[in-house]
Amino acid sequence: MSRRLDISRRRTVEWLSITAVLVWVVLLLMSLFASGTGTDSPRTGSPVLKNFSAVRSDTSRISFTMADESYTLQRRDGEWVMEETGGYPVREDRVATLAEGLETLTWGERRTSDENRLAYLGLGDPREDGNGVLIEIYATNGAKTADVITGRRNETLYAREPGGSTAFRVNGELPPLYTREAWLDLDIVDIDASAISAVRMTDSTGQSLYLARAPGSGPRSFSPAPPYQNDQLRNRLAASTPALAVSRLSPIDVKPASELTTQALARHITQTHDGLEIDLRAWREPDGYWVTLRAIEAGEGARRAQTINERAAGWAFKLTEYDWREFTPSISSIVRRNNSGAEIPGQSNFQP
Secondary structure (H helix, E strand, C coil): CHHHHHHHHHHHHHHHHHHHHHHHHHHHHHHHCCCCCCCCCCCCCCECCCCHHHHHHHEEEEEEECCCCEEEEEEECCEEEEHHHCCEEECHHHHHHHHHHHHHCEEEEEEECCHHHHHHHCCCCHHHCCCCEEEEEEECCCCEEEEEEEEEECCEEEEECCCCCCEEEEECCCCCCCCHHHHECCCCCCCCHHHEEEEEEECCCCCEEEEECCCCCCCCCCEECCCCCCCEECCHHHHHHHHCHHHHCCCCEEEEHHHCCCCCCEEEEEEECCCEEEEEEEEEECCEEEEEEEEEECCCCCHHHHHHHHHHCCEEEEECHHHHHHHCCCHHHCEECCHHHCCCCCCCCCCC
């Protein structure tokens, strides 16, 4: 009997101890996000950037600084571009969302004044390797007109003044700021795989190949066409993957083509059943894998080619290595060459 009482008491003590620990943890978490002097603040409801409405039309630069990346949006001749890309245009819809957000953000409840807790709200100073985003706004004369550090925790937006340590929840919304690529409109080519009729390729050795398929045929129906009709495919997938590569073109960055420092290694020309051509050249640069492209379309109504060239002319687009290699396969990996129907090794009818 005594032993049963001892076991019962021990379990009671253990249960009370666990309960006490859980209560302590809850209280600790509540204190992390509660201001030591309450949530009321004279600034609650007032604009986060009190001068932005007045200077919005005169804003010429908006810079974003993070611990591991920085970028700047600049207005040039009425168009917003990104400085770090050499002036590539950014998405107008995101700029509009940003401007509307900055103008309508208002201070909400005060959360904490403890500098050690700012990182929990995503408000660490990025100039000191913190996890916040410093936004700085400049007028056309170069003067800074506003700045703020913003951060997120889950779905909630927080902010503080760059020189202050008091964090606030803010009312309103901003577009994602942590990746500069999200600002760039890199959907340059929109071609469905079913529209592709043929592809001409030249690899890094100068070997060339022409693959074609009939309208309405399947994705693995590409086969060597004159003057390479005697070549033997190694397998259907080896032909269809590069043949349809432009339908999967997904750049991840951009820079002026004038900044390319190497020679093009390969050439890849896509043709569609209705007469559009995409002439793509591939470059392996010290900073990654790049392509340039130009569209060609016959007839007075060649609007697709014009639209592509307006966005692609003068620019080089970065790809992942995996995607880049779809445009640069060796011809020998696709076909077994029949010398009677191919050019002399090392020579090509269309050079990169």
